Amino acid sequence: MKIIVPVKRVIDYNVKPRVKADGTGVDLANVKMSMNPFDEIAVEEALRLKEKGAATEVVVVSIGPAKAQETLRTALAMGADRAILIEAEDVEPLGVAKLLAKVQEEELAGLIILGKQAIDNDCNQTGQMLAALLGRPQGTFASKVEVEGDSVSVTREVDGGLETVKLTLPAIVTTDLRLNEPRYASLPNIMKAKSKPLAQKTPADYGVDISPRLETLKVVEPPVRQAGIKVADVDELVAKLKAMGVAA
Amino acid sequence: MKTLVWVEHEGGHLKDATLAVVTAASKLGEVHLIVAGQDVAGVAGEAAKIAGVQKVHVADDAAYAHGLAENVAPLIVDLMGHHDAFLAPATSHGKNIAPRVAALLDVMQISDILSVESEDTFTRPTYAGNAIATVKSKDAKKVITVRGTAFEKAATEGGSGSIEAVSGAGDAGTSTFVGAEIVKLERPELTSAKIIVSGGRALKDGPTFESTIFPLADKLGAAVGASRAAVDAGYVPNDYQVGQTGKIVAPEVYVAIGISGAIQHLAGMKDSKTIIAINKDEDAPIFQVADIGLVGDLFKIVPELTEKL
Numbered sequence: 001m002k003i004i005v006p007v008k009r010v011i012d013y014n015v016k017p018r019v020k021a022d023g024t025g026v027d028l029a030n031v032k033m034s035m036n037p038f039d040e041i042a043v044e045e046a047l048r049l050k051e052k053g054a055a056t057e058v059v060v061v062s063i064g065p066a067k068a069q070e071t072l073r074t075a076l077a078m079g080a081d082r083a084i085l086i087e088a089e090d091v092e093p094l095g096v097a098k099l100l101a102k103v104q105e106e107e108l109a110g111l112i113i114l115g116k117q118a119i120d121n122d123c124n125q126t127g128q129m130l131a132a133l134l135g136r137p138q139g140t141f142a143s144k145v146e147v148e149g150d151s152v153s154v155t156r157e158v159d160g161g162l163e164t165v166k167l168t169l170p171a172i173v174t175t176d177l178r179l180n181e182p183r184y185a186s187l188p189n190i191m192k193a194k195s196k197p198l199a200q201k202t203p204a205d206y207g208v209d210i211s212p213r214l215e216t217l218k219v220v221e222p223p224v225r226q227a228g229i230k231v232a233d234v235d236e237l238v239a240k241l242k243a244m245g246v247a248a
Numbered sequence: 249m250k251t252l253v254w255v256e257h258e259g260g261h262l263k264d265a266t267l268a269v270v271t272a273a274s275k276l277g278e279v280h281l282i283v284a285g286q287d288v289a290g291v292a293g294e295a296a297k298i299a300g301v302q303k304v305h306v307a308d309d310a311a312y313a314h315g316l317a318e319n320v321a322p323l324i325v326d327l328m329g330h331h332d333a334f335l336a337p338a339t340s341h342g343k344n345i346a347p348r349v350a351a352l353l354d355v356m357q358i359s360d361i362l363s364v365e366s367e368d369t370f371t372r373p374t375y376a377g378n379a380i381a382t383v384k385s386k387d388a389k390k391v392i393t394v395r396g397t398a399f400e401k402a403a404t405e406g407g408s409g410s411i412e413a414v415s416g417a418g419d420a421g422t423s424t425f426v427g428a429e430i431v432k433l434e435r436p437e438l439t440s441a442k443i444i445v446s447g448g449r450a451l452k453d454g455p456t457f458e459s460t461i462f463p464l465a466d467k468l469g470a471a472v473g474a475s476r477a478a479v480d481a482g483y484v485p486n487d488y489q490v491g492q493t494g495k496i497v498a499p500e501v502y503v504a505i506g507i508s509g510a511i512q513h514l515a516g517m518k519d520s521k522t523i524i525a526i527n528k529d530e531d532a533p534i535f536q537v538a539d540i541g542l543v544g545d546l547f548k549i550v551p552e553l554t555e556k557l
Contacts, residue, residue: 011375013511013512016511017375017376017378017379018380021380025379026374026375026378026379039258050426065402065447091348092356093356093357094350094351094354094355094357096355097351108262109441119375119376119492120374120375121374122360122373122374122375122492123357124343124347124359124361124374125347125357125359127347128303128317128343128344128345128346128347128348128351129347129348129350129351129357130351131317131318131348132321132347132348132349132350132351132352133351136422137315137318137420137422137423138344138348139320140343140344141315141340141344143486151416153426156340157340157486157487158340158341158428159339159341159439159487159495160258160361160428160430160431160487161428161429161430161431161485161487162428162429163314163425163427163428163429164386164425164426164427165316165423165424165425165426166423166424166426166429167422167423168300168421168422168423171422176493177476177480177486177493178480180488192295212356212386213355213356213385213386213387214358214383214385214386215357215383215384215386216381216382216383217369217382217383217384218381218382219374219379219380219381219382220379220380220382221378221379221380222373222377222378222379222380224520225518225537225539226539227521228535228537228538228539228540228541228544229539229540230540230541230542231540231542233542234542234549234552234553234556235544235556237524237540237553238553240540241501241524241557242394244501244522246443246468246500246501247467247468247557
């Protein structure tokens, strides 16, 4: 079985994003970029399934600028077998899902593992949309994935706790944080990754219309909270709580 | 505009998350609801009484019992033939279903909206709440998830919606529900609590977390939350997690104990009305958003505070 893992190049999660003064977006010039954290978990899970013998090949795909090649090389260095870069900027989840559906038509993977959301647009849509377009089942927010013959059992993180579903393959899984601890790429593997195959494509190669459906009118900083006060001791805090009516 | 709102329910009762979505939907036009599940006549009855609701569509079928997206999405898509917008709460349930509906309708979903600016324009948070985007949808039909804490809850009484049975295609046959492990809470639910007491990594371990945080929470009648660090360290189960990747909360009072205030945590709680921080590090970022801060050792402060309340 083949596994496809879509990965996204995003602003590094440790960086505090700055909104541009003209309100057109977030300033990404000279900002550290990395693989979306949820996607690292997706790559790791695919590699573990391969190591367990449940998968034969791991193909990573990214839809993004030319620099997304670096993100793909990182995934290859972690252990993925080959990569596909579809060069396009600012594609919405619906467009990404349509492109990935076309990739799946060619690759016929048994599993497609995505991160549950990208930490830039915070959409949490692509995996579900891809599942819909392919007419396949979805196991979102996975904290455990077990392939059993022609099905996959997925334990999902839901609001009240955990839920387990069984999906017929091929299926789409999206990862939650606790699924695994992604590995670091070793230096020899980083060197080796440079010679692994990386195919370069464009949306036109797949005949997919990716024109945006949402127009961003403006982007602003969230309202700033007023500076607070510091209290000296517990008694003062208790008095404040009482004044607020929180404590009797 | 005619809207269709997904009704979230559990154990035969409507969940609060639905009420905020009704308020958002009423800003767009006529409000219809969809109740899907098994033996849901009671839920439909409750739903019809929500103020402002005109019609409740009820799909009662074993295939919808666990809200599997594969079975539920086609049902909603059918109903969208005569609705202009589909709204769901931005809960794990809503986030699972809505994008599947959107793709089947070939529209882009607008996730986690904070406000309705007009019929096609909405605001939503991006970059872990560090930027608020105003977006305009060009799609004919809208699919939207709604951040519950951003809208008032609609009244649970006063409505008189009509109830209409609908049927869908039923079981898509590609997924089955195996089981659930639901964490039993003796305290208020995080997302609807008025007061939340949250603990971070500084609590050392599970027993210390419980013996320090729980008594204070009980004294205040508060729900208990945790930072991702506390959850990852195994102090409490992950459904306690407040943050970008956990629950988004906006209580009247949020008490952050031993939490430094990483971006990912702030994204989940910085819309709280009053934030109180207790931390021994006076430079901790949490103090930049806290209304009331107390610098000191939480192991001394919290028991003293619990006792004096």
